[in-house]
Amino acid sequence: MAYNFKEVMNRPDRLASGHRMCAGCGAPIAVRAVLKAIKPEDHAVICSATCCLEVSTCMYPYTSWKDSFIHSAFENAGATICGVEAAHRSLAAQGKAPQNYKFLAFGGDGGTYDIGFQSLSGAMERNQDMVYVCYDNGAYMNTGIQRSSATPKYADTTTSATGKASAGKQQNRKDLTEIIAAHHVPYAAQTTFIGNLKDLYEKAEKAIYTPGAAFLNVMAPCPRGWRYETEDIMEICKMAVETCYWPLYEVENDVWKINYEPKNKRPIEDFLKTQGRFKHLFKKGNEELIAEIQRDVDARWELLLKKAK
C-alpha cells in the first residue's frame, strides 16, 4: 500500500482535461488523485450526485469520464451506486460480467451532508462494496454559494450573509466523517491536499480495495465561494491541517488513527485569514467570534485525540 509516486505517475488519467470546473477548483484535484488509486487493469463505475462536478464533466452528449458514469439525483447517489454494485455482483456470479469492477460515488457536501444523507447512510449500513467520496467545499457552490451543513460557523455565504444583524452562518458545522464512522463501516477517512497527495492517494487506495463500504471526506476548497486567489489552494489546505481545523485521520474497523499531528498547532486565524468568507471576523469587535471558533476547533481536536488513543 506504500505510495510510490513514480508508479502512480505511470497510471493513466481517468478524467479527461477540458472539463468545465472553475480554474483552480479543488474537486478535480481530488477526483484525479482518487481515480489514480484504481489499478490500471481494473474498471470502475462512477456515480455522481448532482453537483459542480457532475454538471461540468458530463454535458450531454459529451463526457470527461473515461470510466462508466451515471449521473444520479442529489439525494440518491449512495443508493444508485449500491444498485449498480448489486447488479454487478449478480452478473459476475452468473459469469456474465468481469469481476474486476470498482464502484465509486462522488458528491459535493450539499449532496452528501444534506440532501443525499439518508441514501448515503443506508448505503453505509448495507455495507456493500463501494466507496463514497465527498469533496467538501463547504457550501452549495454550484447554485451560488448557499450555506450547507458543512459550512463552518461564521462563514459568509449568500444565505448566511454578514452585516449588522448577522456575522455569517450561526450554526455549527456537521462532522460527517465521525457520523459515517459511527456506522461501523470497514473504512472511513478524512483528508485534503497535502504535499504530493500521498495522504489522499493512500486513503483512496485503502477505501477502494477494502471490501465493504468505505467513505472518504476530502476538503476541496472553492476559490469562488471561499473567496481567495486561485493559486492559494495548497496553502489553504496546509493551514486547515496545521490549525487542526481539518485533521487528517482514518477509522479502520473502528480503530481511530490520526495520520498527522502538527508539532506546533497554529492559531485558527492562520486558516481564517486566507479566505474572504471570514473577512468580517477580523473587523474590530469580532475578536470574540474568532476566540469561539478557536475553542470549538480545540475541543473537537481534543475529542479526536481521545478517540485515537
Added chain:
Amino acid sequence: MNNLPINPLSCATEGAGGPTGTWRSHRPVIDPAKCTGCLLCWIWCPEGVIAKEDRSINYDYCKGCGLCAKECPAHAITMIKEADHE
C-alpha cells in the same frame, strides 16, 4: 469537438467542456532550465494539462489558475499575461 462521431454511447473526450483555455487571463510558462522534473505540478493540476513526459502544457484547456506557478519548488513556472504573450 464538433467532429465527434454521432454515437449512442458517449466516449470520454478531451474538451468535453469546450476550449476552456479561452478562460485564461495569464498563462503558465515553464523554464526547462530550472525545472527539476519533480512532477508535483502534474499531480496537482486540476485540469491535468501538464504532460509528464516533457512537462509541456496543453494551452487549449489550461485555465490559468496559477497553482503550478505558486507551488513549484524550483520556481520554474511564471505566469505571463495573455496579452503580453507574443
